Amino acid sequence: MTMQLASTEIASRTAAIIQELKGLEGPLLPILHGIQEEFGHVPQAALPVIAEALNISRAEVHGVVSFYHDFRARPAGRHVLKLCQAEACQSMGSDAVAAKLKQLLGIGFHETTRDGSVTLEPVYCLGLCACSPSAMLDGEVIGRLDDGKIEEIVAEVRS
Amino acid sequence: MIPRIYIPGDSGALALGAEKVAKAIAKELAERGIEAKIVRNGSRGAYSLEPMVEVATANGRVAYGPVKPTDVKSLFDCGFLTGGHHKRWLGAPDKIPFLAKQTRLTFARCGINDPLSLDAYKSLGGLKGLQNAVAMTPAEIVKQVTDSGLRGRGGAGFPTGIKWKTVLDTAGDRKYIVCNADEGDSATFADRMIMEGDPFVLIEGMAIAGIATGATKGFVYIRSEYPHAVATMNRAVEVARKAGVLGVNVLGSPNAFDMEIRVGAGAYVCGEETSLLNSLEGKRGVVRAKPPLPAIQGLFGKPTVINNVISLASVPIIMDKGAAFYKDYGMGRSRGTIPIQIAGNVKHGGLFEAAFGMTLGEIVDDIGGGTATGRPVKAVQVGGPLGAYFPRALFDTPFDYEAFAAKDGLIGHAGITVFDDTADMLKQARFAMEFCAIESCGKCTPCRIGSTRGVETIDRLAAGIEPEKNLALIADLCNTMKFGSLCALGGFTPYPVMSSITHFPEDFKPAPARVAAE
Numbered sequence: 001m002t003m004q005l006a007s008t009e010i011a012s013r014t015a016a017i018i019q020e021l022k023g024l025e026g027p028l029l030p031i032l033h034g035i036q037e038e039f040g041h042v043p044q045a046a047l048p049v050i051a052e053a054l055n056i057s058r059a060e061v062h063g064v065v066s067f068y069h070d071f072r073a074r075p076a077g078r079h080v081l082k083l084c085q086a087e088a089c090q091s092m093g094s095d096a097v098a099a100k101l102k103q104l105l106g107i108g109f110h111e112t113t114r115d116g117s118v119t120l121e122p123v124y125c126l127g128l129c130a131c132s133p134s135a136m137l138d139g140e141v142i143g144r145l146d147d148g149k150i151e152e153i154v155a156e157v158r159s
Numbered sequence: 160m161i162p163r164i165y166i167p168g169d170s171g172a173l174a175l176g177a178e179k180v181a182k183a184i185a186k187e188l189a190e191r192g193i194e195a196k197i198v199r200n201g202s203r204g205a206y207s208l209e210p211m212v213e214v215a216t217a218n219g220r221v222a223y224g225p226v227k228p229t230d231v232k233s234l235f236d237c238g239f240l241t242g243g244h245h246k247r248w249l250g251a252p253d254k255i256p257f258l259a260k261q262t263r264l265t266f267a268r269c270g271i272n273d274p275l276s277l278d279a280y281k282s283l284g285g286l287k288g289l290q291n292a293v294a295m296t297p298a299e300i301v302k303q304v305t306d307s308g309l310r311g312r313g314g315a316g317f318p319t320g321i322k323w324k325t326v327l328d329t330a331g332d333r334k335y336i337v338c339n340a341d342e343g344d345s346a347t348f349a350d351r352m353i354m355e356g357d358p359f360v361l362i363e364g365m366a367i368a369g370i371a372t373g374a375t376k377g378f379v380y381i382r383s384e385y386p387h388a389v390a391t392m393n394r395a396v397e398v399a400r401k402a403g404v405l406g407v408n409v410l411g412s413p414n415a416f417d418m419e420i421r422v423g424a425g426a427y428v429c430g431e432e433t434s435l436l437n438s439l440e441g442k443r444g445v446v447r448a449k450p451p452l453p454a455i456q457g458l459f460g461k462p463t464v465i466n467n468v469i470s471l472a473s474v475p476i477i478m479d480k481g482a483a484f485y486k487d488y489g490m491g492r493s494r495g496t497i498p499i500q501i502a503g504n505v506k507h508g509g510l511f512e513a514a515f516g517m518t519l520g521e522i523v524d525d526i527g528g529g530t531a532t533g534r535p536v537k538a539v540q541v542g543g544p545l546g547a548y549f550p551r552a553l554f555d556t557p558f559d560y561e562a563f564a565a566k567d568g569l570i571g572h573a574g575i576t577v578f579d580d581t582a583d584m585l586k587q588a589r590f591a592m593e594f595c596a597i598e599s600c601g602k603c604t605p606c607r608i609g610s611t612r613g614v615e616t617i618d619r620l621a622a623g624i625e626p627e628k629n630l631a632l633i634a635d636l637c638n639t640m641k642f643g644s645l646c647a648l649g650g651f652t653p654y655p656v657m658s659s660i661t662h663f664p665e666d667f668k669p670a671p672a673r674v675a676a677e
Binding site: 024025026027028029030032033054063064067068069070071086087088089090091092123124125126127128129130131132134136139140141142143144 | 170171173174175206207209342343344345346347348350351376383384385386387419421422423424425426427438439440441442443444445459500501502503504505508509510531540543544574576577578579582587590594597598600
């Protein structure tokens with residue numbers, strides 16, 4: 001019953017987002033970003049609505065959604081912590097930072113803690129390469145990660 | 160006069176605590192009952208000094224940095240609002256060695272003022288290039304850009320003027336200017352800094368490109384990892400539209416040009432131009448085979464200029480000061496300046512704009528000051544994840560497209576990552592293959608499958624299994640990827656891999672010695 005309600009609600013909210021953006025040239029990515037912002041992920045129930053509105057197949061929509069790392073099939077935790085794992089951060093010990101955070105949070109990359117508090121993700125470059133190692137917590141950038149900052153991050157996602 | 164305090168809002172500065180510093184300064188001003196205006200500028204790019212706070216005094220700007228929130232009370236006690244001495248005192252910002260040694264053409268204004276103040280932009284020479292352009296014919300603009308010798312700063316180094324000429328000469332009922340702001344290479348942040356610190360220079364460059372080629376619509380495709388740049392660019396486009404810099408009559412001329420900001424979705428391969436075009440069209444970011452060139456059949460099949468942020472942001476000064484002025488800088492066929500991004504394990508990291516021709520050693524040792532950890536430099540990767548690793552023995556290589564190609568490397572987007580002697584080059588080579596496997600769009604076999612086989616082969620090598628055979632296999636695989644891939648992702652992944660093997664063979668020795676060393 002709740003699933004049924006949720007899918008009609010997803011359809012109607014998706015339709016509203018599409019209505020707002022479909023006048024753009026090449027509207028699919030802006031629409032998908034809009035949907036992810038609305039629901040925290042791109043729900044399966046949104047795909048047929050998009051396909052219908054843009055006159056493309058559902059398979060094409062699925063193909064696009066699944067191509068991009070950003071679009072989630074399931075909601076993330078309340079916090080999203082992205083750790084840069086690219087070369088500049090590697091040179092400053094991002095491996096050790098990742099290992100420490102995985103241990104403190106008890107999860108690996110692409111996982112969410114059981115209490116739903118935080119999702120941990122690798123990211124390949126935040127453009128903070130002169131402030132390595134770096135991270136992004138819920139859109140806020142953090143540079144020169146050290147033990148102190150790691151502890152602050154853990155305290156914040158647990159609060 | 161009300162004192163003005165400049166606190167960067169650049170995301171690099173924010174990552175180092177600029178927001179907390181701004182809050183502490185605002186609080187202190189309120190507590191002391193001092194009236195002052197806080198301006199959020201961009202960053203000048205000296206990240207070892209960020210957050211760098213500046214105050215406007217009767218004798219010009221005075222900088223302090225790196226400022227911590229705990230420094231704020233004592234800064235006020237020392238009279239920093241009038242340039243008073245303090246342990247964080249740096250003096251006039253343009254006299255700071257890291258900044259004083261630069262030749263800032265593209266980044267002339269970056270980090271000085273509020274990035275969203277069009278008046279501040281104009282007060283430092285902004286819009287002069289566009290004003291000149293609207294009084295010229297498209298062919299004259301294209302000639303000036305061609306004559307300047309400007310080459311694509313995204314990495315390919317293709318002459319910008321030639322690309323523009325193809326679009327100008329191709330008939331189309333609609334043409335596009337697409338700015339590639341999908342700056343995904345590790346060690347690069349020049350595009351981000353311009354978009355956050357001087358967005359109007361990019362808008363001006365795109366408007367000039369539009370007028371030069373007959374394109375009326377522009378898109379800036381910014382990666383989603385850059386939310387601050389997206390926000391600043393969106394606001395700057397609004398300001399430019401209101402001021403008539405964009406719209407149906409650009410600066411009151413009969414030329415129409417408008418633009419939109421679009422956000423990527425976390426695919427590294429979308430920095431490849433044809434993949435970016437597919438992504439803008441709302442498709443999977445899969446690479447297109449060339450020909451047709453985007454200049455002839457680009458976005459939505461229309462003639463399209465696709466240029467990197469720095470290429471476009473370098474156009475206004477060329478149109479302002481002339482082709483000869485720009486061309487005078489540089490060496491060989493690399494003309495003008497290049498914003499070098501010094502990153503990773505380095506003491507003085509940041510953005511260093513200079514004429515082409517400095518040696519790698521000067522950049523890493525003299526400007527960068529060696530490693531942050533104080534250990535010896537082992538390797539530097541130039542040009543992002545697809546760039547070669549250079550050993551100290553090649554530090555005499557001058558920063559020049561051809562000189563780097565001659566050493567089996569590339570300049571790319573001019574990012575340099577410094578590694579100290581703890582770096583394990585086998586691990587770096589493996590990462591290059593792994594990254595290619597994660598980010599491959601899947602269209603061509605050498606990239607899609609070769610990268611995965613590359614990881615497996617390097618793993619066998621690390622385990623000491625038939626090292627000679629596996630080394631030969633990696634070289635063969637790299638050869639296939641280099642010549643058989645459709646785009647630079649698969650085609651250039653061999654650079655970091657083969658350069659690691661060539662220059663650091665000791666790291667690829669059989670397992671027992673390696674394990675013992677670790």
